[in-house]
Amino acid sequence: MCAGDDTTCPHYELHYRQFKEALDQERRSFMKSAFAAAGGAAAWGGGVSxxxxxxxxxxxxxxxxxxxxxxxxxxxxxxxxxxxxxxxxxxxxxxxxxxxxxxxxxxxxxxxxxxxxxxxxxxxxxxxxxxxxxxxxxxxxxxxxxxxxxxxxxxxxxxxxxxxxxxxxxxxxxxxxxxxxxxxxxRPCANPKFSGKAFGSNAAAWWGFHYKDLITEPKPREVITIYEVDATGTRNWAQAVYNFQWTPQTDPFGVVHKTIDYPGVPVDHATVKENHGILKGVRIxxxxxxxxxxxxxxxxxxxxxxxxxxxxxxxxxxxxxxxxxxxxxxxxxxxxxxxxxxxxxxxxxxxxxxxxxxxxxxxxxxxxxxKADLAGTPLEQLDYPMLETQNEWLVHGFSFANYLTELGPKAQSEIYSKSSVDLALRDAFRKMRHFLMTTKKLTEDEAISLITVGCDFGITQVVDGNWGVHAVIRKDIFAGVTA
The missing domain is CATH 2.60.120.580 (Acetamidase/Formamidase-like domains)
Known part of the structure; x- marks a missing residue:
């Protein structure tokens, strides 16, 4: 259905106007919430953003x-x-x-x-x-x-x-x-058989952290689980529909894919066994x-x-x-x-x-x-992706902060064999230390103590070649800081 993006649609002008009105309403809502958050900056001392x-x-x-x-x-x-x-x-x-x-x-x-x-x-x-x-x-x-x-x-x-x-x-x-x-x-499913729904796929694949640690037969195996999502926004959880074990798939060019080794290979469902009724009662x-x-x-x-x-x-x-x-x-x-x-x-x-x-x-x-406006600000010298939510600041550490430079000419292949959680954790620690020392003007000793008692580290992912660890610190930790 046209969402204001199909100029051949006979109702294009109406759909485009509806799209703009919805977007403008969302923008006003966003700006209002951002303004309200900014109004709370004084209470947090260090500023909300x-x-x-x-x-x-x-x-x-x-x-x-x-x-x-x-x-x-x-x-x-x-x-x-x-x-x-x-x-x-x-x-x-x-x-x-x-x-x-x-x-x-x-x-x-x-x-x-x-x-x-x-x-x-x-x-x-x-x-x-x-x-x-x-x-x-x-x-x-x-x-x-x-x-x-x-x-x-x-x-x-x-x-x-x-x-x-x-x-x-x-x-x-x-x-x-x-x-x-x-x-x-x-994105709603466009197939009329599944109106009001959206679907997603979870692949327990050969690059997964679990793959060499399976305990039931057959080993090894790759398993796809299809999930259903409510596209209308009424239901805020997903449920499993079915799963199947990957079998060798022949793509339209005639290449056989014994594993999930090339994106977009169409799965012939006549070659797999769909197992329905899985994860009964489980809401994601x-x-x-x-x-x-x-x-x-x-x-x-x-x-x-x-x-x-x-x-x-x-x-x-x-x-x-x-x-x-x-x-x-x-x-x-x-x-x-x-x-x-x-x-x-x-x-x-x-x-x-x-x-x-x-x-x-x-x-x-x-x-x-x-760049000329960043001197003396929290974003000065920012050389990594940083996340901010209403309540938290979060830095992303990787096994290699810039693997393309650190690993040299063969970086794009060698990264897959050199990553570790240890390296990612150290990078996250260093970035959080730098963040606290520059943004909050703490000494190194103050920053290390605060990181230990007030910062949460989590494993972002261990499947993307360059593994990730994130460090999270709550903004309200600085509620008592005066300007």
Missing amino acids: LVTPGMARAAAAQMPAKRSYHHLPATADTVHWGYFSKKLKPQVEIDSGDFITIETLTHHAADDLERMVKGDPGAESVYLWTKDKKGVNRRGAGPEDASLFGRGAGEGLGVHICTGPVFVRGAEPGDVLEVRIVDVAP PIRPHFGVIGLAPKEADIVDSIPPSYTGGNIDNWRIGKGATMYYPVAVEGALLSAGDPHASQGDSEMCGTAIECSLTGTFQLILHK
């Missing part, structure tokens, strides 16, 4: 007088599959302060095409794959000619369907891009978020979408959802933001390999903070 009043004024001075709204659909023409690149042509150019709605598709929709692709023109264009044609040919950062493994163009060395990139006018290396997540909604709380939001790195022309790094990417933190704000260091002109890997829900660690991979649509406000 990393953006100081001076930074806000400087950023506002760079914005056009009128905010614009943009809509970026997910189609075969607007996505790049499995990689980031500073060479990609922008899909849209926006000004700082503008709002943009971005449609994102899960790269696991082919696990159940009937529920996650059928009847959806955008998804169908992306997932198109016949013996003669693929809607999106390159899937990953590997060679186009599949000369490494014979899997397909891109070799699956990078798996996420990323919508974008978005070019932010005026963005330059050294700046910081503030990304406010205004809204997140599931919905936590819609984006596993991937990131800017283009500068170090290589094509970068695998799987390992996260200093410009963000595949962080896989369930807290990166509605109401949260992310801060990213800009590495290339225009920032080149892309979003993808949408999740209905996930626990810390993403243990078995994926979350509930479910297509989502997000609305964002992008605000540019120029």
Whole structure:
């Protein structure tokens, strides 16, 4: 159905007006809540946001007088599959302060095409794959000619369907891009058989942390679990529909995939056994978020979408959802933001390999903070992706803070054999120490003590090549601090 994005629709003008009105209402709600939060800054002493009043004024001075709204659909023409690149042509150019709605598709929709692709023109264009044609040919950062493994163009060395990139006018290396997540909604199933529902896939796959620790036969095995989500917003939990064990799948080009080794391979359900009635009575709380939001790195022309790094990417933190704000260091002109890997829900660690991979649509406000305006502010020297919620600040540590630089020419292959939780924990500690010493002006000894008694560390993920640990500190810890 047209959502204000199909100019051939006979009711396009009405649908577009409804879309703009809904977006404007959401924007007003967001700005109202942000204003209320800012009003509480005095009570917290240290301020509710990393953006100081001076930074806000400087950023506002760079914005056009009128905010614009943009809509970026997910189609075969607007996505790049499995990689980031500073060479990609922008899909849209926006000004700082503008709002943009971005449609994102899960790269696991082919696990159940009937529920996650059928009847959806955008998804169908992306997932198109016949013996003669693929809607999106390159899937990953590997060679186009599949000369490494014979899997397909891109070799699956990078798996996420990323919508974008978005070019932010005026963005330059050294700046910081503030990304406010205004809204997140599931993409409704377009198949009339499943009206009002959305679906997602969880893959317990060969790259999962659990894979070599199975206790029941057959071993090893990969298992897909399909979950149902209420797309109307009435129900805030997901439930399992069925699961099946992966069997060798032959793609339309004739390549056999014994394991889940290439994204978008259509599963022939005549070759698998669907087990229904699983996880009876279990309700999974919905936590819609984006596993991937990131800017283009500068170090290589094509970068695998799987390992996260200093410009963000595949962080896989369930807290990166509605109401949260992310801060990213800009590495290339225009920032080149892309979003993808949408999740209905996930626990810390993403243990078995994926979350509930479910297509989502997000609305964002992008605000540019120029390098010249960052001196003496909490965002000065920010060289990693940082998350802010209404109540917490959170830093993301990785096994290698910038693996593309630290591991040299073979970084994109070596990262998969060199990661550890120990390294990620140390990086998270160092980033939190730096944050407290610079933002809160603590001594190193004060920061270390506070980290130990007031900071929570969690395992973000252990499946993305560059493993992640996050460090969380509550804002109200500083309630007694005076200006």
